[in-house]
Amino acid sequence: MSTVAAILKHKGYNVLTVSPDARISDVSAILSDNRIGAVLVLDEAEQMLGIVSERDIVRCLAANGTRTIDMTAGQLMTRAVQIAHPDTTVVExxxxxxxxxxxxxxxxDHDTxxxxxxxxxxxxxxxxxxxxxxxxLTAYVAGSA
Known part of the structure; x- marks a missing residue:
């Protein structure tokens, strides 16, 4: 069964990150420029604090209007981030x-x-x-005919 490790091997390991004090206007530019939907928020020790997604920004815009642009990633990020491990299956x-x-x-992988x-x-x-x-299955059926 295929795993998350196989996805990363094909996709690559590059992850765009921001600091918690990054302005949402800058985060939005990173998302747009790189055609991605989320960035991880890391502290100075490279520990994951949260994630900011397009969806987070849209929800905040709906609630706070243009003030959202001046907020920081630390203020807007989703803090309860679920994680996978390389051996997590694609189905999981x-x-x-x-x-x-x-x-x-x-x-x-091992806290990294x-x-x-x-x-x-x-x-x-x-x-x-x-x-x-x-x-x-097609090859099996064709071979057994």
Missing amino acids: AMRMMTAGRFRHLPVV LVGLISIGDVVKARIMQQEATVES
């Missing part, structure tokens, strides 16, 4: 994301941040698994 990651209704999942996967990454991996299964 999908279940976590679906149950928690979030789209981004940090990957931690090693990556960040999105629901799109998980769906892509799942589709690839299903295609491989179909091909295998």
Whole structure:
């Protein structure tokens, strides 16, 4: 069964992060410029404090209007961040994301941040698994005919 490690091997390990004092206007620019949906918020010791997603920004805009732009990542971030490990299966990651209704999942290995996967990454991996299964079954059936 495919794991989060396989997704990261294909996708890469680069994770964009911001400090808790980064302004939301800057965070928004990072998200837009890099065509990503979330950044992790790390302290000076590289410890994960939270995550800021597009959804967090939109919710804050709805509640606070233009004041949101002057807020900081530390003020706006989601603090209760679920994590995956490299050996977490794709199915487990999908279940976590679906149950928690979030789209981004940090990957931690022995207390070290090693990556960040999105629901799109998980769906892509799942589709690839299903295609491989179909091909295998098709080859089996064709070979036995």
